[in-house]
Amino acid sequence: MTITEKPPGDDTFVSPTEQTSKFGDRVFSGISLGAGILILVALAAVALFLFVEAWPTFGADESEFDGSDTFVEYVAPLLFGTIWAAFLALLLALPLAVGVALFISHYAPKRLAVSFGYMVDLLAAIPSVVFGIWGIAVLAPILARSVYPWLEDNLGFLPFFAGPASTSGRTMMTAAVVLAVMILPIITAISREVFLQTPRLHEEASLALGATKWEMIRQAVIPYGRSGVISGAMLGLGRALGETMAVAIILSPADVITVNVISNQNPNTIASNIALKFPESSGVEVNRLIATGLVLFFVTFIVNALARRIANTGFSGADG
Amino acid sequence: MTITEQPPTPVDGSSSITANQLGRAQLIGVAVAAVVVGALSWASSGEPNWARWIIVSLVTYCVSIYIASRVVEGPRKGVDRLMLAVVTSAFVVVALPLVSLIWTVVERGLPRFDTEFFTETMRSVVGEGGGIYHAIIGTLIVTGLATLMSVPVGLFTAIYLAEYGHGTKLAKAIQSMVDVMTGIPSIVAGLFAYAMFELLFGPGTRSGLAGAVALTVLMTPVVVRSAEEMLRLVPNELREASYALGVPKWKTIVKVVLPTAIAGIITGVVLAIARVIGETAPLLVTAGLAQGVNWNPFDGRMTTLPVFTYYQYVQPGIPPEAGQDRAWTAALVLIIIVMVLFTAARILSSVLKPKGLR
Numbered sequence: 001m002t003i004t005e006k007p008p009g010d011d012t013f014v015s016p017t018e019q020t021s022k023f024g025d026r027v028f029s030g031i032s033l034g035a036g037i038l039i040l041v042a043l044a045a046v047a048l049f050l051f052v053e054a055w056p057t058f059g060a061d062e063s064e065f066d067g068s069d070t071f072v073e074y075v076a077p078l079l080f081g082t083i084w085a086a087f088l089a090l091l092l093a094l095p096l097a098v099g100v101a102l103f104i105s106h107y108a109p110k111r112l113a114v115s116f117g118y119m120v121d122l123l124a125a126i127p128s129v130v131f132g133i134w135g136i137a138v139l140a141p142i143l144a145r146s147v148y149p150w151l152e153d154n155l156g157f158l159p160f161f162a163g164p165a166s167t168s169g170r171t172m173m174t175a176a177v178v179l180a181v182m183i184l185p186i187i188t189a190i191s192r193e194v195f196l197q198t199p200r201l202h203e204e205a206s207l208a209l210g211a212t213k214w215e216m217i218r219q220a221v222i223p224y225g226r227s228g229v230i231s232g233a234m235l236g237l238g239r240a241l242g243e244t245m246a247v248a249i250i251l252s253p254a255d256v257i258t259v260n261v262i263s264n265q266n267p268n269t270i271a272s273n274i275a276l277k278f279p280e281s282s283g284v285e286v287n288r289l290i291a292t293g294l295v296l297f298f299v300t301f302i303v304n305a306l307a308r309r310i311a312n313t314g315f316s317g318a319d320g
Numbered sequence: 321m322t323i324t325e326q327p328p329t330p331v332d333g334s335s336s337i338t339a340n341q342l343g344r345a346q347l348i349g350v351a352v353a354a355v356v357v358g359a360l361s362w363a364s365s366g367e368p369n370w371a372r373w374i375i376v377s378l379v380t381y382c383v384s385i386y387i388a389s390r391v392v393e394g395p396r397k398g399v400d401r402l403m404l405a406v407v408t409s410a411f412v413v414v415a416l417p418l419v420s421l422i423w424t425v426v427e428r429g430l431p432r433f434d435t436e437f438f439t440e441t442m443r444s445v446v447g448e449g450g451g452i453y454h455a456i457i458g459t460l461i462v463t464g465l466a467t468l469m470s471v472p473v474g475l476f477t478a479i480y481l482a483e484y485g486h487g488t489k490l491a492k493a494i495q496s497m498v499d500v501m502t503g504i505p506s507i508v509a510g511l512f513a514y515a516m517f518e519l520l521f522g523p524g525t526r527s528g529l530a531g532a533v534a535l536t537v538l539m540t541p542v543v544v545r546s547a548e549e550m551l552r553l554v555p556n557e558l559r560e561a562s563y564a565l566g567v568p569k570w571k572t573i574v575k576v577v578l579p580t581a582i583a584g585i586i587t588g589v590v591l592a593i594a595r596v597i598g599e600t601a602p603l604l605v606t607a608g609l610a611q612g613v614n615w616n617p618f619d620g621r622m623t624t625l626p627v628f629t630y631y632q633y634v635q636p637g638i639p640p641e642a643g644q645d646r647a648w649t650a651a652l653v654l655i656i657i658v659m660v661l662f663t664a665a666r667i668l669s670s671v672l673k674p675k676g677l678r
Contacts (some may be wrong), residue, residue, distance in 0.1 A: 024568060025569050028569075029480075029484050032477070032479045032483070035472070035474075035476030035477040036476075036480040036490070037490075039477055039497055042540075043497050045516070046509075049515040049516050050428055050515055051517065051518070052515070052519065053518065095410070096410050099406065099409075099410025100410050100414050101410060103410060104411075107508050118666070119415070120414070122418070123414075125595070125659075126421065127600065127651075127658065128600060129420070129651070130425065130598070132630075132633075133629070133633045134424055137424070138421075138429075139417075139420075142371065146372070159678045181414075181417045185517070188414075199518040210398070212396055213400055213403075214402075215399075215400070215655075221342075235503075241505065242507065244600070244601035245600045245601055245630060249630070251646065255461070271505060271507045274511070275600075275601050275604055276417070278604070278605045283523075284427075289511075290511050292337075292516075293508050296507070296508060300504070301500060301503065302498070304500065304503035308499055
């Protein structure tokens, strides 16, 4: 670094090559600084453009909308549906993801573990529209045939399974299962990473005291990886909140707020509602959809910020 | 590790060490019994139901191995065996949808996987026939433009973060904003691009370029993150050696740091492309759908492969089978593209390990 700097008070002896290299340095650092600032500007632009385009919604005459709801009335069921679907997906995916991560990090034979990890990563790379058509064509009929009637008959006293059970399978639960499959690789990848980082000495100390393998995992691996798993789960939640196509294809939406997950009347999600309505919308309708997009932006922003904060507090078990 | 391994079971089984342990034969017996119970669960209905067979077998195995082990080996060993069974079952359960998805897409996609499918467009196609030529062109143009925009910005930002602004407030701000960008839902990126083009070019504008802008928003943070990580892996000794020879900093970066990290950076870019090439939602609201080839990204709607798949499935036309077949084949093409990119990235990262690093 210092070698490119001129010696103090030595201005007269600057060689031409040194001059060009100084110039090159200034240009190069300028370009990279510019690129960094462009990122900040781009993000500000995202927020600004969305806000400008969303603004007309609030001043508009309510009769211009179909259904003439106020914006809050319009977005409430969508917001509920978004959070409900993402929550259900996380509920299904988290235990499985932790199980798979443990299997790959501690149980599977070393050589197979690599290809298993590859398989799970592949799951993450499959486009969401493919998950969507698989969900509606394969999963929905199976669930509608063999699972939903059973749930309605045997657990119908719970509000979640009150029914009437959908015969098409285009329900909140089908959507949640597909979302769970989609966020599983994210949670698995992060959990596997922290589980593998467990200090070898912790594990061996536990085993040396006579612990079985599971006891070792409970005593050494899980406490060490807990905050990593939580932040992975939050990132998965963020992805589930914003997931669009799979939900848009599978869900049969209605303008309701309900916790019933097996009927044909489901609250839609913000993202899926935009995808379904946007291509046919015009005028203030477009502005209203963009306003809902802004709401989604803030919700995912908060969830992701929480995930970062948890991840940054460090892997708590490391000190204990 | 050795502690969990079973000592070889003696033939007579009378050794005091192995007296209270389940032998291999017993374990296999429990597993076979569980598979039989699973098979019985669908036998009554007549036709094989693979998912139910596997799930019932797994549950039966978990329960019975716990009971057997608890009785013979005691509660601690019982829980240990139960958890092994549960964790392995979790993996099998997760593998089920992946296998089912790939099986379905290949089975239903193959019938239309022919030359016509890759050389025809959807212009004036009703019912059978038609292809994805226009969608492939659209995907190449949109993804290519997004790559052209995001790679330079992403790479230079990574250089700033790793080489220049290390530890400064601005660098920290940029880093956290990159994190925020990573979490932007894809549909919001699409809305942003739509809003931008509507403000610039009037309402209802749809173009390939708008789609590319949306994908750039999604792709740039991925490129920044992976490139920054790779630059940080370059050993400091290399930089110092270069400075010691009197090479200015920018030349050090161009001639020493970047060539060392280039394989990792390319891998990151390929993975970023694989991530955005399957994006549907942002292109649905920005690039839209067209029936023919559109070579001009600055004007008019442009079909991309994921959007094509979506519309062919939800609006298949009459009769619906032809459209849905096209949707499945397009899905198959998408999966093949993603897999090829993914595998290429893997091979690149393992073959072209960073030079100078061991």
